[in-house]
Amino acid sequence: FDYDGPSMKTTVPGPRSQELTKQLGVIQNVGAVNFFCNYEESRGNYLVDVDGNRMLDIYTQISSIPIGYNHPALLKLMTNPNNLSTFVNRPALGILPPENFPDKLTESLISVAPSGMTRVQTMACGSCSNENAYKAMFIWYRNKERGHKTPSDEDLSSCMINQAPGCPDLSILSFMGGFHGRTLGCLATTHSKVIHKLDVPSFDWPIAPFPKLKYPLEEFTRENAQEEARCLEEVEDLIVKWRQKGMPVAGIVIEPIQAEGGDNHASPDFFKQLRKIARKHGCAFHVDEVQTGGGGTGKFWAHEHWGMDDPADIVSFSKKLLTGGYYHKDELQADKPYRIFNTWMGDPSKNLFLSEVLNVIRRENLLEEVTRSGKALLHGLYELQAQYPGILSAARGQGTFCAIDICDDATRDRILVKARDKGVLLGGCGDRSIRFRPALVFKEYHVHLFLNIFNDVLANL
Amino acid sequence: FDYDGPSMKTTVPGPRSQELTKQLGVIQNVGAVNFFCNYEESRGNYLVDVDGNRMLDIYTQISSIPIGYNHPALLKLMTNPNNLSTFVNRPALGILPPENFPDKLTESLISVAPSGMTRVQTMACGSCSNENAYKAMFIWYRNKERGHKTPSDEDLSSCMINQAPGCPDLSILSFMGGFHGRTLGCLATTHSKVIHKLDVPSFDWPIAPFPKLKYPLEEFTRENAQEEARCLEEVEDLIVKWRQKGMPVAGIVIEPIQAEGGDNHASPDFFKQLRKIARKHGCAFHVDEVQTGGGGTGKFWAHEHWGMDDPADIVSFSKKLLTGGYYHKDELQADKPYRIFNTWMGDPSKNLFLSEVLNVIRRENLLEEVTRSGKALLHGLYELQAQYPGILSAARGQGTFCAIDICDDATRDRILVKARDKGVLLGGCGDRSIRFRPALVFKEYHVHLFLNIFNDVLANL
Numbered sequence: 001f002d003y004d005g006p007s008m009k010t011t012v013p014g015p016r017s018q019e020l021t022k023q024l025g026v027i028q029n030v031g032a033v034n035f036f037c038n039y040e041e042s043r044g045n046y047l048v049d050v051d052g053n054r055m056l057d058i059y060t061q062i063s064s065i066p067i068g069y070n071h072p073a074l075l076k077l078m079t080n081p082n083n084l085s086t087f088v089n090r091p092a093l094g095i096l097p098p099e100n101f102p103d104k105l106t107e108s109l110i111s112v113a114p115s116g117m118t119r120v121q122t123m124a125c126g127s128c129s130n131e132n133a134y135k136a137m138f139i140w141y142r143n144k145e146r147g148h149k150t151p152s153d154e155d156l157s158s159c160m161i162n163q164a165p166g167c168p169d170l171s172i173l174s175f176m177g178g179f180h181g182r183t184l185g186c187l188a189t190t191h192s193k194v195i196h197k198l199d200v201p202s203f204d205w206p207i208a209p210f211p212k213l214k215y216p217l218e219e220f221t222r223e224n225a226q227e228e229a230r231c232l233e234e235v236e237d238l239i240v241k242w243r244q245k246g247m248p249v250a251g252i253v254i255e256p257i258q259a260e261g262g263d264n265h266a267s268p269d270f271f272k273q274l275r276k277i278a279r280k281h282g283c284a285f286h287v288d289e290v291q292t293g294g295g296g297t298g299k300f301w302a303h304e305h306w307g308m309d310d311p312a313d314i315v316s317f318s319k320k321l322l323t324g325g326y327y328h329k330d331e332l333q334a335d336k337p338y339r340i341f342n343t344w345m346g347d348p349s350k351n352l353f354l355s356e357v358l359n360v361i362r363r364e365n366l367l368e369e370v371t372r373s374g375k376a377l378l379h380g381l382y383e384l385q386a387q388y389p390g391i392l393s394a395a396r397g398q399g400t401f402c403a404i405d406i407c408d409d410a411t412r413d414r415i416l417v418k419a420r421d422k423g424v425l426l427g428g429c430g431d432r433s434i435r436f437r438p439a440l441v442f443k444e445y446h447v448h449l450f451l452n453i454f455n456d457v458l459a460n461l
Numbered sequence: 462f463d464y465d466g467p468s469m470k471t472t473v474p475g476p477r478s479q480e481l482t483k484q485l486g487v488i489q490n491v492g493a494v495n496f497f498c499n500y501e502e503s504r505g506n507y508l509v510d511v512d513g514n515r516m517l518d519i520y521t522q523i524s525s526i527p528i529g530y531n532h533p534a535l536l537k538l539m540t541n542p543n544n545l546s547t548f549v550n551r552p553a554l555g556i557l558p559p560e561n562f563p564d565k566l567t568e569s570l571i572s573v574a575p576s577g578m579t580r581v582q583t584m585a586c587g588s589c590s591n592e593n594a595y596k597a598m599f600i601w602y603r604n605k606e607r608g609h610k611t612p613s614d615e616d617l618s619s620c621m622i623n624q625a626p627g628c629p630d631l632s633i634l635s636f637m638g639g640f641h642g643r644t645l646g647c648l649a650t651t652h653s654k655v656i657h658k659l660d661v662p663s664f665d666w667p668i669a670p671f672p673k674l675k676y677p678l679e680e681f682t683r684e685n686a687q688e689e690a691r692c693l694e695e696v697e698d699l700i701v702k703w704r705q706k707g708m709p710v711a712g713i714v715i716e717p718i719q720a721e722g723g724d725n726h727a728s729p730d731f732f733k734q735l736r737k738i739a740r741k742h743g744c745a746f747h748v749d750e751v752q753t754g755g756g757g758t759g760k761f762w763a764h765e766h767w768g769m770d771d772p773a774d775i776v777s778f779s780k781k782l783l784t785g786g787y788y789h790k791d792e793l794q795a796d797k798p799y800r801i802f803n804t805w806m807g808d809p810s811k812n813l814f815l816s817e818v819l820n821v822i823r824r825e826n827l828l829e830e831v832t833r834s835g836k837a838l839l840h841g842l843y844e845l846q847a848q849y850p851g852i853l854s855a856a857r858g859q860g861t862f863c864a865i866d867i868c869d870d871a872t873r874d875r876i877l878v879k880a881r882d883k884g885v886l887l888g889g890c891g892d893r894s895i896r897f898r899p900a901l902v903f904k905e906y907h908v909h910l911f912l913n914i915f916n917d918v919l920a921n922l
């Protein structure tokens with residue numbers, strides 16, 4: 001089913017892509033458009049563009065294609081007449097769910113629920129997932145502060161005009177380099193790139209340093225442990241400081257691997273300590289798996305690598321899961337209906353696809369495949385970095401969720417373009433990293449195919 | 462194709478709905494669930510539930526079903542093999558759009574662009590549409606303040622830690638009773654119900670009174686004009702006050718009819734004056750058509766009733782348009798890519814449906830139908846309110862986008878339940894109103910069917 005390799009007809013973007021970019025430019029800002037795609041012809045790990053170029057896709061629509069393009073199982077699902085109505089009639093899930101909704105949730109999201117969690121709220125994208133997770137933490141925290149669930153008259157009247165105590169001075173603690181979305185609540189916890197935040201009003205919430213570790217992690221355990229201890233100390237200081245400021249930290253949000261911020265890793269021990277600090281200070285602990293979730297690290301959730309029974313109070317997801325949403329502990333459920341609510345609350349047609357994606361993952365043992373491919377990929381990156389020490393450094397990763405640093409951002413960008421013209425689609429992250437985000441169907445032979453081309457690019461730089 | 466009337470087998474929710482609610486309750490808060498639906502069997506204006514009850518739907522999934530359930534034109538589109546890939550491969554539209562994206566936008570959203578606007582940014586729901594519209598206004602305002610587009614070093618460094626000047630102290634002016642979504646930015650401009658806002662931190666942004674008019678509007682023109690003048694004066698005062706506070710108003714956001722807040726209307730003259738005030742003070746003018754857009758008022762956009770050539774700087778939409786997004790003036794386009802951005806930037810499968818919905822609207826002259834049905838509906842409501850003056854008052858509406866007030870909220874809620882048990886699905890809004898939000902295929906005979914049942918309910922109250 002998969003194509004047998006890249007096939008390039010033009011440089012990218014080719015003439016047809018350029019023409020369409022011009023056409024779209026009349027309607028929208030097209031500054032971010034790479035090229036136009038022929039999704040009908042794309043298959044498996046290969047993305048085909050409108051000029052007939054076929055590229056090995058190791059970026060997968062910003063890490064959001066779980067099992068490759070046009071997977072037969074998903075196409076088949078579309079031809080089942082029983083499913084049509086799910087696409088055509090999008091319900092307001094919070095008030096009028098379809099008959100199969102509990103079953104679909106059970107066989108999809110609940111079947112992969114993180115350890116310690118049995119409840120899930122669907123949403124439509126990563127941003128509303130995180131926004132609503134934050135709201136759930138605020139509601140939980142305020143009820144805890146009150147000691148009961150009945151708001152005061154002052155709460156009720158002040159909240160309508162955005163004032164405390166009804167709209168309380170509470171905060172979410174986030175990490176420098178983190179990315180949690182771009183709507184205003186999420187954006188207040190996002191600190192990966194200037195262009196995301198510039199000119200947008202924000203909240204005065206605490207921002208802790210994320211450990212800056214040396215790779216490979218196994219070689220620098222002592223230095224790295226010191227750096228992690230420093231960051232954890234800072235977290236506690238900030239929690240105390242913001243409490244004194246009158247803006248207590250209701251929740252801590254963190255990615256298991258900071259993705260947009262440059263694929264920054266931390267040790268399981270760091271996360272365990274952080275979880276403890278959250279508990280000690282009465283803050284909810286929110287693990288954002290929007291980019292890491294869905295199997296790319298070789299486990300379904302990246303936080304499973306921490307080896308904890310009770311890793312989090314809230315786990316949010318989107319992207320590879322096709323639907324957004326968040327799992328939560330029972331106590332994090334809002335006490336009344338309509339507090340966590342919107343018109344659509346997700347989209348059953350995405351749950352339908354997710355169920356089938358999970359079937360494919362199980363049937364084809366894709367998590368094992370990812371672990372195998374990931375080992376080959378990381379091994380290959382180590383070799384290349386030994387071969388090109390002036391260009392490459394800090395190869396790192398879990399499963400196929402890998403990255404490598406390039407000497408500077410200009411060289412990084414040049415490499416991305418040259419690789420693309422040779423038929424490999426990659427993405428950048430952080431200041432000067434390349435991130436690898438293949439689909440779960442990326443096999444060992446795709447790794448070797450990629451490594452050969454990458455080697456070629458580096459040799460000719 | 463449409464059923465010929467309601468058909469009730471049980472009270473609602475029936476036993477099967479109750480069973481499923483229990484099942485779902487293990488996974489989610491089900492406090493807002495009305496009943497479970499059989500979407501396969503639902504057709505046109507009729508929603509069928511899992512107990513075999515068939516209800517005339519005048520609420521349409523919170524006003525989000527444009528042309529009824531399972532419209533043959535939409536089902537047909539699903540069976541076209543050329544469309545399959547659009548459903549199966551959701552792209553990151555901002556970087557890798559499909560070949561037909563410019564054409565699809567042109568034949569769908571651009572073909573119904575509000576007067577004076579040629580540019581549109583797709584988003585996925587009402588909240589991200591408004592959040593990004595606010596961001597566009599903030600970016601525009603700051604560049605205007607700067608006099609050029611180059612941020613200072615201080616801008617760049619301060620924005621990463623949520624501080625001014627990079628994250629500037631700017632505000633959006635909204636109206637009491639308004640609803641613009643529930644993510645944290647949107648929520649700061651939403652003031653319709655306590656339960657939406659309680660316990661969620663917010664921004665200290667100005668909130669103006671929305672005119673409280675007397676209905677029918679034609680009968681109280683003088684009083685209403687006075688009330689509107691009072692509100693406009695307050696708007697100007699707030700703009701000045703917030704500028705003095707050091708938190709200038711970058712934009713004003715308003716619904717053409719305050720929907721969640723109780724179907725509050727204002728005159729075209731009010732909006733014209735407001736638009737002028739925005740211009741005078743250098744604030745962008747954002748018309749939120751998330752609930753009003755898509756034809757329910759008898760025009761495609763409710764703001765068309767104002768009769769202006771240049772009604773707004775930004776118009777946001779979602780719900781009946783199936784995709785979210787916002788139109789904007791050229792000058793409101795962010796100056797650089799990746800400032801208004803997220804992973805999906807909408808969903809081409811929703812554009813596909815929208816194109817077809819627009820075809821149906823044109824082919825079946827649905828806006829004229831809405832105008833006709835709306836007249837009959839409002840006329841019928843006037844008659845009922847004359848007949849039941851102790852229960853009903855303030856019938857009002859444009860097209861089928863109508864509402865009526867009930868003497869108190871307990872009676873309102875009782876009427877909603879009784880009407881449902883007789884086969885008519887209605888929704889509440891504001892403190893004690895009922896809102897009518899039928900699909901565009903709601904014909905005059907549906908109006909009469911509804912009025913008969915409603916009369917029955919009122920007579921037996």
Ligand code: FES
Pocket residue numbers: 124125126127128129183585586587588589590644
């Ligand atoms: S905010 Fe998530 S879909 Fe709109």
